[in-house]
Amino acid sequence: MAPDPRGPGMELLFHLNPYSKKEEAMETAARTHAMLCGGTGCMASGTKQVKAALEEEFRKKGIGDEAKVVLSGCNGFCAKGPVMAVYPDETFYQDIRPGDVAGLVEEHFLKGRPYQKLSFKEHDKKIAIPSIHDIPFFKHQVLVVLKNKGLIDPERIEDYIMMDGYKALSRALTLMKPEEIVKVVADSGLRGRGGAGFPTGKKWELGLKIKSDEKYVVCNGDEGDPGAFMDRSVMESDPHAVIEGMILCGVATESHKGYIYVRAEYPLAVKRLQIAIDQCHEAGLLGSSILGTGFAFDLEIYQGAGAFVCGEATALMRSIEGKRGMPRPKLWRSAVKGLWDRPTILNNVETLANIPQIILNGAGWYRSLGTDESAGTKVFALTGDIANVGLVEVPMDTTLRKIIFDIGGGITKRGRKFKAVQLGGPSGGCIPEEFLDMRVTYEDIKKCGAIVGSGGMVVMDDSTCMVNTSKFFLDFTADESCGKCVPCRIGTKLMYDMLGDICEGRGKAGDIEILEDLSEDIINSSLCGLGQSAPTPVLSTIKYFRHEYEMHINNKWCPTGVCSDLCTFYIDEKLCKGCGACLRACPTTAVSGEKKKPHKINQDLCLHCRTCWESCKFNSIKILPAAARNAGEAEIEYLAGMINEAGKGSEARIM
């Protein structure tokens, strides 16, 4: 008779672990763990259904005790969700649908073969890469903040402790003086990961020096940049790391009360943080005597209502006080007088998640990553027109090219090439191709007119209109300006309106200069970072793509066809094969023509939506200035010929 796998061995495990219930002890003994991603992205693509299907299939196949499904935090590879990593095989699966589960379980879990249908494949290649360590997206990353991503269940404190969690805290509480902790942080060269890059050690030093009856530690989790999701993922996948960082900050600065400011739009992050805080209270990791050492520290979550300006330190603190979130003049640092006029040490989520690692491994180890001025790693949220959208962590001396092309997989859309990368969200700027070999340090990025910011990285291909892009960001900042400073409130609106005029064909000569002038005024006369950085997207695009602005204003021509009022779509008869792709794609039946004969666009019906241009495989649709709409055949042909010659077939390259 076969021995029962739940035999005496299991009782032994249960006996050893007084904290676990019996079922949990059984689970611990599972031979293989399927770490299914439970980040927001994967959850939205159906993680829950996949989990149910997997468990059902394991049970059906009789390996329910051998294989265990664990919901992990964000794995980082958000583009292909739901994703799953299977241990100890270290195999990675992507894009799992409940319908695929039967095949997956049969092949991988029963027969021990990687199920190649769901394996990672490089763009345009059919070869499956089953091992998680061979996939370029994971291979080139260096994990510090995200070291537990996909390896632990964020809702189980035991999992975090297992990965050396709260070890740094134990060491700090028993063996280190506050001055020593501050010194390690200062020596590590860690700088604020929220964007400005202020040395964290300096901030803490000031916080420790100042004496007060009450001091506060605040964690800034108000991540509001469009296209940025680093902080959310850290809070979702490793909430205890943030909490440990905050307690350590409390120990180092002798404060006993902390707030985590998270926006209410991050429900999963709020939920997991709350679970983590409750667990810490139960386990005595928060409260009156942490780990029995007598040090008291308590923590609560404050949910922000989602105003972008509340990511600014002083506005954030006012918001916690229950007032309207508006910045105040920085006559004194928050570390002197912050929340409720008490000394407040405010750090970003990612900064705090770095702290336990630094205490544990030493300042020298952290310094060995990155450059002298910008030590350590940075998490970037890589999005836009690239193959592998997701969360990446790299040392700060990594080049943009490596991040975008090696990790991100490069531009994959047919016929498109890299144009610019937007760094730092609405406060950042666009970096063109010639800077691709630049390292992502605070200094280098600032030099070319952008900022590291919180780490949003939006890659744009050459079908993007830069004027329209800066209009998008201005729309955001004009909307999010709190209204306290007139230059920011009215200036951003004026700039937005001007950009709107330019995009709609009402641009005048001299507009670019007015934009630059206005930008300078807004930067110089705004109180907080929002106003001081709001014009950056405009300034950086003017700096690198001035010709594009000039074309919009002087030629009334948007060469990418994004600004619908400034373009005419025209089919080049010599190149058109008559395949009918544009004819089928056109939403207004403006395209007509017989099969295998050149097609034509009826300009009266055309909406200038660019759908036909995107569908054409032969590059036969040309984007001409708006003036060509009413021009005669001969004129159009002449224009098209000119563009062809100048751009060698690609209108986007003419610029």
Added chain:
Amino acid sequence: MVLQRERRPIMARLSIADLQKIRDENKATFTLRKGDHKAKIIVHMGTCGIAAGARSIMTALIHEIALAGREDIVVKTSGCGGLCAREPMAVIELVDQTPVIYGDLNEEKITEIFREHIMGGNPVEKYGLALGGDALF
């Protein structure tokens, strides 16, 4: 917003020693996910292997590991090794040692191999087929 908090068993207040205890107790999970194991057993689970009884080999192994209380051993599966006549087969890889392939296994044999080879460190020659790993991935 009302938070739906999950009810969990109340955990005792921890001391620093307790933290280490939790780490030790979860060593098996840690080993499994971090790849920090001392021994790896690969059971062939191709159609031929399953037909010859690889499933019971696997069950016996899991039982033995639990019984021994070892937390640094991982069990993996692989497909057919191409020598279907000698199934069920298993490969045992101890860190820093040449992997050994065993064939024609049954529950008694694998139990003996587990105790001799993995616990004792001495390969069981009489059941051995060859030296060298054949992991498919």
